[in-house]
Amino acid sequence: MNFSDSEIIASIMGEHGFATTQDEFDADVIFLNTCAIRDNAEQRIRERLKHLRANKKQNRDLIIGVLGCMAERLKDKLLEEEKLVDVVAGPDSYRELPKLVAEVDEGGRAINVLLSREETYGDLNPVRLNSNGVTAFISIMRGCDNMCSFCVVPFTRGRERSRDPESIIREARELATAGYKEITLLGQNVNAYLGKMGHTSELADFALLLDYVAEIPGIERIRYTTSHPKEFSQRLIDAYGKISKLVNHVHLPVQSGSDRILMAMKRGYSALEYKNIIRRLRSVRPDVSLSSDFIVGFPGETEADFEQTMKLVQDLKFDNSFSFIYSARPGTPAANLHDDTPQTVKLQRLQRLQAEIEAEAQRISQYMVGSVQRILVEGPSRKNAAELMGRTENNRIVNFPGQPRLVGQLIDVRITQALPHSLRAEVVTQEKVAA
Ligand code: SAH
Numbered sequence: 410m411n412f413s414d415s416e417i418i419a420s421i422m423g424e425h426g427f428a429t430t431q432d433e434f435d436a437d438v439i440f441l442n443t444c445a446i447r448d449n450a451e452q453r454i455r456e457r458l459k460h461l462r463a464n465k466k467q468n469r470d471l472i473i474g475v476l477g478c479m480a481e482r483l484k485d486k487l488l489e490e491e492k493l494v495d496v497v498a499g500p501d502s503y504r505e506l507p508k509l510v511a512e513v514d515e516g517g518r519a520i521n522v523l524l525s526r527e528e529t530y531g532d533l534n535p536v537r538l539n540s541n542g543v544t545a546f547i548s549i550m551r552g553c554d555n556m557c558s559f560c561v562v563p564f565t566r567g568r569e570r571s572r573d574p575e576s577i578i579r580e581a582r583e584l585a586t587a588g589y590k591e592i593t594l595l596g597q598n599v600n601a602y603l604g605k606m607g608h609t610s611e612l613a614d615f616a617l618l619l620d621y622v623a624e625i626p627g628i629e630r631i632r633y634t635t636s637h638p639k640e641f642s643q644r645l646i647d648a649y650g651k652i653s654k655l656v657n658h659v660h661l662p663v664q665s666g667s668d669r670i671l672m673a674m675k676r677g678y679s680a681l682e683y684k685n686i687i688r689r690l691r692s693v694r695p696d697v698s699l700s701s702d703f704i705v706g707f708p709g710e711t712e713a714d715f716e717q718t719m720k721l722v723q724d725l726k727f728d729n730s731f732s733f734i735y736s737a738r739p740g741t742p743a744a745n746l747h748d749d750t751p752q753t754v755k756l757q758r759l760q761r762l763q764a765e766i767e768a769e770a771q772r773i774s775q776y777m778v779g780s781v782q783r784i785l786v787e788g789p790s791r792k793n794a795a796e797l798m799g800r801t802e803n804n805r806i807v808n809f810p811g812q813p814r815l816v817g818q819l820i821d822v823r824i825t826q827a828l829p830h831s832l833r834a835e836v837v838t839q840e841k842v843a844a
C-alpha cells in the first residue's frame with residue numbers, strides 16, 4: 410500500500426517540478442513513506458533516519474520528510490524526537506507536500522497530519538515506480554472503519570472511503586493501453602468497497618467493480634489485497650465462478666483460529682464462519698490457493714487458543730502466509746489488555762506456526778512439479794539475467810530459460826523443480842504438446 414502511495418506522491422511532486430532519482434545523494438528531498446502497524450516497522454524507520462545523517466552532512470539543504478502512518482501516529486512528537494526531520498505529513502496530506510517543502514525552503518519545519526473523509530487521490534495519475542511494465546497496483550479505497558482491537562490503521566489512515574469506479578476504470582484502461590497485463594486492486598478492506606457511480610446515487614460494490622475491470626481488454630489478471638472475512642459476500646464468491654481473470658488465489662487474513670481471541674480482536678467472525686467462506690469459495694473454485702495473516706500472542710492467548718490456530722491451519726491447508734507476534738500499539742483498545750504471556754512463549758508459538766505453514770507451502774510446491782502452469786512473464790530472472798521470471802496464479806515465482814520476447818505474455822510452462830522460495834520450469838511449446 411505504501412508502494413502505491415509513493416507512486417501517488419511521485420505524481421504530486423512531479424507536477425511541481427520534482428523528478429525521482431535512484432541516487433539518494435543526488436536528491437534535494439528524501440521522503441520516507443512509513444508504516445506503523447507494528448513497533449518494529451517504526452524502529453526500522455528510526456534506523457533509516459540515523460543513516461540519513463550522512464546525507465544531510467553532505468548536503469545541508471537536503472529536506473527529509475517522514476510521511477504516512479508513523480507520521481500520522483506521532484504527529485509533532487516526531488519533530489521533537491527526530492531533529493533531522495523537516496517535513497511530517499500524514500496519508501491524507503500528500504497534496505500539501507509541495508507547499509510543505511516550500512515552507513521548509515523558506516526556513517523552519519512543516520507538518521500536516523489532517524485526516525480527510527473524502528480524499529482518495531482518484532484524479533491523479535500515479536507515476537509507476539520501478540515498474541516492470543507488466544504488473545501494477547491501483548488503489549481503490551483508503552482508510553478503515555473496522556476497528557479491530559489490535560490495529561492502528563483506523564487511527565493512522567482515517568475513515569474508510571471508496572474511490573469512484575470511473576476513475577478506477579480509467580486508470581486500469583490506461584495501464585492496459587500501456588501494455589500492463591495484471592493489476593492488483595488495493596485497500597485495507599477492499600471487499601467493503603462501495604463507490605458512487607457518476608452523478609447517480611447508485612453504488613458499485615466490490616463484485617461489480619471486479620466485473621467492470623475484468624471487461625477491460627488487455628487486463629489479463631486481477632488480484633486484490635486485502636479483503637476481510639466479515640465482508641466476503643456471496644456476490645464476491647460468485648464472482649470467482651464468473652470471472653476467469655480473477656486469479657486462483659485468495660489472501661484472506663484470519664488472525665487466529667480461536668473464537669475467544671477472534672472476539673477479543675473484534676474481528677466480527679468465528680473460525681467456523683471463516684471455514685464456511687472457504688468451503689463456499691472452494692465449491693466454485695476447487696483448486697483455489699489460500700493464504701492468510703496470523704497474529705500470535707494476542708493478550709490472553711492461551712496454549713489452547715493457539716492450538717486452535719494450529720488446527721485451523723492444518724484443516725484449511727494455507728499456502729505461503731504472513732504471521733506476526735502481537736505488537737501493542739499505543740492508543741488501540743488491545744494495548745490496555747493484560748498480557749501475561751512471556752515473549753519467549755510467543756516466539757515459540759510463532760516458530761511452530763511458521764514451520765507448519767512453510768511445510769504446507771512446500772507440499773504445494775512439490776505437488777506442482779510436473780504440472781503445466783499458466784504464468785505471466787514479468788521480466789529477466791533476478792538471479793540469472795539470461796533467464797526469465799514469471800508468476801503462477803498462486804504467486805509462486807517461476808524461473809525458466811526463455812526468449813525475452815515472452816516478457817508481458819501469459820504462457821504455459823511445465824514445472825520441473827520446487828525450490829524453497831521459487832519454482833523452476835520449462836516452456837511448453839506446441840511441438841511438445843503435439844508429441
Ligand atoms: N486490513 C487487513 C490487514 C492490514 S494490516 C486486514 O484486516 O486483514 C496487515 C496485517 O498486520 C494484519 O492482517 C495483521 O495480521 C497484522 N497486524 C496488524 N496489527 C498488528 C499488531 N498490532 N501486531 C501484530 N500484527 C499486526
Ligand code: SF4
Pocket residue numbers: 553554555556557560561562563597598637
Ligand atoms: Fe486493521 Fe482490522 Fe482495518 Fe485490517 S480490518 S486495517 S486489521 S482495523
